[in-house]
Amino acid sequence: MSPLGSVFPRIYALVRRVPRGRVTTYGDVARLAGLRNGARTVGWALHSLPTAEAAPWWRVIRSDGTIALRRAAAQQRRRLAREGVRFTNGKVDLRYGWP
DNA sequence: CGTATGACGAGCC
DNA sequence: AGGCTCGCCATAC
Numbered sequence: 001m002s003p004l005g006s007v008f009p010r011i012y013a014l015v016r017r018v019p020r021g022r023v024t025t026y027g028d029v030a031r032l033a034g035l036r037n038g039a040r041t042v043g044w045a046l047h048s049l050p051t052a053e054a055a056p057w058w059r060v061i062r063s064d065g066t067i068a069l070r071r072a073a074a075q076q077r078r079r080l081a082r083e084g085v086r087f088t089n090g091k092v093d094l095r096y097g098w099p
Numbered sequence: 100c101g102t103a104t105g106a107c108g109a110g111c112c
Numbered sequence: 113a114g115g116c117t118c119g120c121c122a123t124a125c
């Protein structure tokens with residue numbers, strides 16, 4: 001439940017706070033948005049982003065450091081790599097985690 | 100208003 | 113370690 005407004009806009013606002021070169025997880029964004037177990041809701045929200053650049057969706061990954069996208073995983077890895085985020089055998093080093 | 104849908108996550112083999 | 117199951121929850125229809 002959201003006191004004011006729907007949840008998606010708040011999720012987008014939170015994702016926009018993730019700095020370049022850092023990553024966060026679906027579960028973390030959900031908790032920051034006030035959802036105790038809303039990781040899937042965050043995934044749904046990012047999946048339905050109005051425009052590709054409305055929020056830095058590529059900085060959101062799974063809790064185990066892997067990429068959640070099925071079709072565009074390579075593109076997400078490329079975007080992250082361009083920001084200096086390193087991968088260790090398919091997983092993002094969680095020391096890039098944010099906060 | 101009930102059912103289905105995910106870019107999840109934790110737990111259990 | 114890697115795969116499966118089940119719970120979760122805002123939306124879509």
